[in-house]
Amino acid sequence: MALPTTPIENPKSFGASKRWTLPNKYKLFLMALPFLVTTFIFYYLPISGWIYAFYDFTPGIPLSDTPYVGLKWFKSIAQNQTQMEEVLRVLKNTVAMSTLGIITSVFPVAFAILLSEIKSSWFRKIVQTLTTIPNFISWILVYALAFTLFSVDNGVVNTILIKLGFIDEGINFLATNSNIWLTMIAWYWWKSLGWGAILYLAAITGIDQELYEAAEVDGANRFRKIWHITVPGIIPTFFVLLVLSIGNFINNGVDQYFAFQNAMNKDSIEVLDLYVYNIAFANNFPFATAVSMLKSVVSVMLLFMANTLSKVVRGESII
Amino acid sequence: MRKKSKHSTSGIAFQAINYTLFGLFTLTCIYPFYYLFINTISSNDLSAAGYITFYPREIHFDNYANVLKINGLAQAAYVSIYRTVVGTLLTVGASAFLGYLFTKKEMWLRKVWYRMLIVTMYFSAGLIPWYITMNNLGLTNNYLAYILPTIITPFNIILVKTFIEALPPSLEESAAIDGAGYLKIFGSIIVPLITPILATITIFSAVTQWNSFIDTAFLMTDTKYYTLQFLLWRYLNESASLAALIRNSQDMAASMQHMQTPGSVRMTVTMIVVFPILIIYPFFQRFFVKGILIGAVKG
Numbered sequence: 001m002a003l004p005t006t007p008i009e010n011p012k013s014f015g016a017s018k019r020w021t022l023p024n025k026y027k028l029f030l031m032a033l034p035f036l037v038t039t040f041i042f043y044y045l046p047i048s049g050w051i052y053a054f055y056d057f058t059p060g061i062p063l064s065d066t067p068y069v070g071l072k073w074f075k076s077i078a079q080n081q082t083q084m085e086e087v088l089r090v091l092k093n094t095v096a097m098s099t100l101g102i103i104t105s106v107f108p109v110a111f112a113i114l115l116s117e118i119k120s121s122w123f124r125k126i127v128q129t130l131t132t133i134p135n136f137i138s139w140i141l142v143y144a145l146a147f148t149l150f151s152v153d154n155g156v157v158n159t160i161l162i163k164l165g166f167i168d169e170g171i172n173f174l175a176t177n178s179n180i181w182l183t184m185i186a187w188y189w190w191k192s193l194g195w196g197a198i199l200y201l202a203a204i205t206g207i208d209q210e211l212y213e214a215a216e217v218d219g220a221n222r223f224r225k226i227w228h229i230t231v232p233g234i235i236p237t238f239f240v241l242l243v244l245s246i247g248n249f250i251n252n253g254v255d256q257y258f259a260f261q262n263a264m265n266k267d268s269i270e271v272l273d274l275y276v277y278n279i280a281f282a283n284n285f286p287f288a289t290a291v292s293m294l295k296s297v298v299s300v301m302l303l304f305m306a307n308t309l310s311k312v313v314r315g316e317s318i319i
Numbered sequence: 320m321r322k323k324s325k326h327s328t329s330g331i332a333f334q335a336i337n338y339t340l341f342g343l344f345t346l347t348c349i350y351p352f353y354y355l356f357i358n359t360i361s362s363n364d365l366s367a368a369g370y371i372t373f374y375p376r377e378i379h380f381d382n383y384a385n386v387l388k389i390n391g392l393a394q395a396a397y398v399s400i401y402r403t404v405v406g407t408l409l410t411v412g413a414s415a416f417l418g419y420l421f422t423k424k425e426m427w428l429r430k431v432w433y434r435m436l437i438v439t440m441y442f443s444a445g446l447i448p449w450y451i452t453m454n455n456l457g458l459t460n461n462y463l464a465y466i467l468p469t470i471i472t473p474f475n476i477i478l479v480k481t482f483i484e485a486l487p488p489s490l491e492e493s494a495a496i497d498g499a500g501y502l503k504i505f506g507s508i509i510v511p512l513i514t515p516i517l518a519t520i521t522i523f524s525a526v527t528q529w530n531s532f533i534d535t536a537f538l539m540t541d542t543k544y545y546t547l548q549f550l551l552w553r554y555l556n557e558s559a560s561l562a563a564l565i566r567n568s569q570d571m572a573a574s575m576q577h578m579q580t581p582g583s584v585r586m587t588v589t590m591i592v593v594f595p596i597l598i599i600y601p602f603f604q605r606f607f608v609k610g611i612l613i614g615a616v617k618g
Contacts, residue, residue, distance in 0.1 A: 028426035028501065035417045035471060036432055041456070042468045043439040049448025059454075114337055127341045129604055131348045136596050136607075138530035140552045144589040145351040147555050148358070154369030154582070156354055190347065202612055222333065247441070254446070254533060259552065273446070280447050292445030303441055 053290040059283065073290040089267065090275040093181070097271055098249045100185045105245060107189055109238055112200030113230055117222070128201070131194025142191055143259040150174055175264040184269065188256065199241070200234050207233040236314070243310045247303035250295060352593060355586050359383070363583045381577040382587040389564050389584065391542055391550065396591075399547040402465035403528040410524045411517055413470045418479025419505050440473045450537050459538045469528065475520040482516040483509060519606040526596065547592045554585050561585070 022030075053073055055066045078084055118124050134142070150157050150173040158170035173183070211229045220228070250272055257274040270278065272295055280288035311317050358366045362377035370376070387393050420426060421433050443449070458464035490512070494504050510517075532548040539545060545553075554561045561581045577583075 025425050025427040028423050032420045039471045046444035046448040046452040049451040127345050130345045136526050140532050140548045156372050159369045288447040292447045296445050
């Protein structure tokens with residue numbers, strides 16, 4: 001009585017023998033259990049670490065021996081002038097990078113549209129293959145390439161600029177605080193443009209060719225065809241990615257900024273994710289946790305907002 | 320009557336500009352790799368003076384032969400290979416099996432568990448709480464830290480589940496009627512059918528593992544756990560210690576013709592770390608594309 005019976009539509013699971021066997025629904029659950037436990041440990045258990053934001057915790061001393069300080073660390077974010085300025089600076093960098101990212105998210109769209117206008121299929125294939133490679137190397141490697149190409153005394157960029165007479169002596173491009181946002185977004189698209197265009201290229205392939213033929217009969221030129229057929233065909237894809245990037249507005253990720261940061265450019269490169277990392281490494285764990293926690297909460301709120309937006313505009317949720 | 324724009328002047332101009340733009344961008348994407356490569360095989364003096372720009376000069380391969388003599392590099396290569404191979408095998412196996420289990424509608428509370436898994440793609444506790452947890456689990460200065468947290472990768476599981484759901488159900492049903500259990504069906508019917516998607520996630524995971532470095536920065540203080548990526552980052556940022564390392568390894572190879580410089584070591588290590596990716600990439604490009612498309616369909 002207590003155990004639910006196996007559904008009738010599944011008679012084979014009883015097999016030949018009549019002895020009691022574990023119902024399939026639990027058998028499946030037990031097989032998945034070790035993996036569910038792993039998921040719990042590595043994705044859910046860390047949430048318990050939020051408790052450290054309420055203690056005067058220093059690494060090495062057990063939590064039971066550290067004083068409970070309530071909201072001290074949260075208040076400290078906005079407590080004094082210097083701290084305020086620092087947080088505002090970091091927020092400014094975060095907003096700038098995310099906004100630049102959203103504005104330039106039309107790049108892969110343009111890339112896909114223009115590439116699909118190229119008739120020669122081998123040229124298309126080569127472009128697609130080679131421009132996707134940078135996506136698969138780490139940000140450390142990107143930085144290593146940048147380091148060599150832009151090095152002051154023997155990097156190819158400075159050598160050429162000097163030879164052409166644009167500059168007299170090498171510029172240290174990587175150790176400067178000016179234009180860092182633009183440099184970062186440029187590197188980002190160098191790495192991601194080819195890869196980012198793949199989804200749009202697939203969407204363009206999915207467009208009914210008869211639409212183009214019909215438009216041609218009506219005398220539409222290339223730009224009219226792009227505007228009235230190609231663009232509407234890829235707008236749904238663009239919208240989904242746009243909404244996701246709104247959900248990720250304060251999550252810039254740490255990899256790129258970690259790789260490119262140095263003492264010279266720190267003021268402009270420190271986005272929220274990198275800031276959390278840096279203060280943790282200055283051994284201020286509770287403060288880093290507090291900032292981390294606020295970030296997670298805001299980030300989930302943004303995601304729900306983005307999801308609602310998607311439901312209202314497209315009648316479809318993205319999560 | 321039909322106006323063929325590709326024959327008009329503006330059409331030709333458009334094509335010319337289009338080809339040029341794509342040609343230039345493509346060159347920008349691969350020239351850095353080429354530039355680094357020709358510099359590692361050219362005379363180190365010429366390279367240091369900035370003379371190697373478009374083609375190699377005084378070709379030699381000493382840099383590659385000598386760079387592995389540098390203290391710690393062979394160990395880092397071993398760690399990188401270890402995490403890539405073991406980590407990938409485990410996550411592919413787990414994703415295949417769990418993806419299969421999640422296609423079984425009769426699983427107890429299936430939807431709850433599946434949601435619990437998917438939500439983790441959009442939510443994280445944050446870097447520091449994660450670090451503290453890893454620390455409490457004893458996963459600092461521990462090889463397991465590289466492979467355990469990546470075993471469950473929700474995106475991979477979605478890919479497998481979607482792929483299995485698109486297979487004709489009749490194959491599995493006939494096996495079930497023959498009395499085969501879940502494990503038997505998974506091993507003998509499902510796995511052979513899902514090899515394309517398993518190849519895709521193998522490549523995704525291998526590249527991710529090979530490229531990871533933030534976890535090393537966080538979790539490892541003992542140099543024996545350093546990966547190639549992390550060591551390269553150190554070389555880029557600590558010129559002084561790199562120069563000292565080179566001096567040490569140089570004594571052992573006093574006879575060598577080409578003296579290593581911090582620049583040559585950095586470039587050679589970069590090339591060594593890039594090579595595996597450049598080599599596998601052309602073969603697996605189609606898998607990448609397939610992966611992102613299936614992923615996109617499912618959101």
